[in-house]
Amino acid sequence: MERLLKKLSSILEDKFEKHGYDKRYGMVTVSNRPELCQFQCNGALAAAKQYKKAPIQIANQIVEELKDVEEFEKVEAVNPGFINITLKDSFIVKYLSDMSEDKKLGCSEAENPLTIVVDYGGANVAKPLHVGHLRAAIIGESIKRISRFLGHNVIGDVHLGDWGLQIGMVISEVKRRNPELPYFDDNFTGEYPAEAPFTIDELEEIYPAASKLAKSDEAAMEEARKATFELQNGKTGYIALWKHILAVSVADLKKNYSKLNVEFDLWKGESDSQKYIGDMVKSLKEQGYTYESEGALVIDVAKEDDSYTVPPFILLKSDGATLYSTTDLATILERVKEYDPDQIIYVVDKRQGLHFEQVFRCAYKTKIAPEKLKLDFIGFGTMNGKDGKPFKTREGGVMRLQDLIKMIKDNVREKLKDSDSMDEAEREEIARIVGLAALKYGDLSNQITKDYVFDLDKFASFEGNTGPYIQYTVVRIKSILNKCQDLINKEELKLINPCSGVERDLMLKLSSFNEVVEKSFIDRTPNKICEYLYDTANLLNRFYHDNRIISEENQEKKVSWIKLISITKAVLETGLELLGLEVPERM
Incomplete structure (x- = not known):
């Protein structure tokens, strides 16, 4: 299904091209002034310099061509050259209805699926998982899920430290x-x-x-x-x-x-690359890539235009022993031979950036990585305590991951203790699901590259931009739908034009789901999905408070509202699933 912004951009691109302008100036974006319009095109401002015309002159030309476009309720040129667009409600309803019938809610599967290896574990054997392993696991899992949802062949590898x-x-x-x-x-x-x-x-x-x-x-x-x-x-x-x-x-x-609700397709480690190292080293020597430096065998990976120092890649130490760099290079060789990937994504602490730059440069230079293979390093920041330092136990030691999970689960269970309608088993299961969402959403809602502060009370809150708040919104929708089940069973659910501004805003927000998911895939930004889910949940709750859905007497309106919240439920649940989160039946 075509994304809404792409559909609107295509309309304007044709009009720009018709008047002799480059079609790229027809790009449409969501308006940053929603009180004025829903969408906008700023292309006339950019085109003015190239075509030596006043921006408003170009904008007026384009607007004149758009007045009869059936999808548009209102379109106008505004000084100095903005084109403001408001859609017809009937078009929004049609688009959202079509989206609701699509199994992936309007997200198109890739026409040319990529084979992608996501390396997002990195745990060492013989050691427990600790909080330092959290971000790689949940960010990598989300990237894997988003990529797979869009039709790509994704292979998740834990890549254990098992040989050092x-x-x-x-x-x-x-x-x-x-x-x-x-x-x-x-x-x-x-x-x-x-x-x-x-x-x-x-x-x-x-x-x-x-x-x-x-x-x-x-x-x-x-x-x-x-x-x-x-x-x-x-x-x-x-x-x-x-x-x-x-x-x-x-x-x-x-x-x-x-x-953590994290799964790997491969449980491989450094040891699996060992069978390639001997022949790899021999080949690199024979091809003249290597030389000795202080007894070590190295490969130069610096470039003439480097603005900073990139040290040589060390292939073997002076005693002939291998290093992480050796096994990482051999692992690329292994993955190329066994999976022929189009892309390998490494989800690793950002402090490893220079190491992976050396590895990637060496892989390309030596042709171990073919030109078509994209090697992608996603460096994440650290999870810190309220003191701004890496998160520790009260005693100052490194906290085990299982202890962190238990801590946040206990916090949620405490919030549920006054619910007399739950038995202990149900309370325990809900605390598990909600606690995990609090932990993972609290992490994923931050920009990957930035450090963030772990705030237990904030993350586990049922209000604000948190996992439990999104879950609670879905549970609220489930409750309404359960109470309307008789109507749902006998009526065909059909959307009608929105009756209020907040209803229209919710429809527009839902219509952008495919845009957000595809952009999150391209930019590797799960936090954009978090931001979208929070905005959607807020709109749903505003809509809920403004309208008495269950007691609404107008049957056509009531049916439309039930359809609307059903779509919202599907979008929120799908978004949470892409983040690796579940939703309980109640909270």
Whole structure:
């Protein structure tokens, strides 16, 4: 279905072109002065310089051509050259009715679907998820959902940190605690145990202990480096132990990501790229891309027109060990070979920007990334406490993600405690759904690149620009529709022209849903969907307070209102789903 702004722009573009002007000047936008008009075109102002005419002269020419356009109720030229447009109510109703019949509410599926890999996990195995993992997970999930909704082939990859020094630290710590285990016996020839020698709780205690020791004891650090080297060179006992670490960690990660309503298509990690590294390094050497610098193998990625320093890409350290840069480059090679993507989107902390710029430049320079492949880095800001510093526990430590989820869920449950109509199980489920919306919407409603302050009371409020407020609006609509079910069952729901300004405004807002979703896809801005949902919910609630929908005696008007709030419900629910949020049956 054609977007409303595109439809209106096409009309004006034809008129500009008819008078010999470039059609691009016919672009229509939503009016920034809604008290004057609904839409506007400022093209005459821009065209005036090129065609050496007064802007108002051009605007008047175009307006004269638009007076008989059936979609327009009013069109006028205003000094110094604005073209103001107001649509006929009948046209708005027709457009909204057509949109309501479309399975995707007017959002067109891509004519040429892209294959997109979204890399939005980045958790390390053997460690619990903490608040630092929140933004990548929920932003990436939303980008995946929006892209998939518009018909693209999207592959979500968790890309675990499962092959670095932290694994060597864990292995060496397990050896210190349990040296009798067969994984450390070089003469062992039997089958290794099927069960891991630790639980997730034990594993999550092992890594911090190992890390603390390695940082304070050079001998322990050397043991960890040695264990890492032996693992990466195929020592069988360490491979078996590593598989246990991976299995136990992934099971726990899946459980915790599931609590966020986040799902991945691929549970791959750095280790999956290892099989490509040897041949990749050899090929890059043979093609003359590499040289040695202080013993390390590097590739220059700086450009002559750089206004800042971009250091060389380090392929191998002086001891021959790989780095994150090596595995990230090999992962691009792996993804190209296995999925042939048109785009790879990395949702990562913005402080990693220089690293990914080096990786992307190296991938293009070495032809590992073909020209058609778009490598896209989406760097997000940090979630901070009210002190403006990265969010911590009261004790000053890094907060586990599961503890954060519980904290906001408990806050919502407290708000529901006085509801006598809910049993404990229902209250718990509603607290889960609403608490998760409070957390995720509170994050997604902010511009991705900016830091934001985590405010528990604000995010969990049932009023204002919050997830619970949007959910409450949908629940309110559900309640009205339930009370009107007999009428809905026997009447064909049909829209009529709006009876008030707020009703007209709600219709226009609903008609722009496809515009917002498609722009959010192009710009990677889930916050625009949040902004749209909040505006729509506000209009719905204003409309609700101005009209007695259930007791309305005019049958035609009542049926139209039921149709209108049904469309609003569908739009709000779809928008929330694109953000990865659910709606309870009641609140």
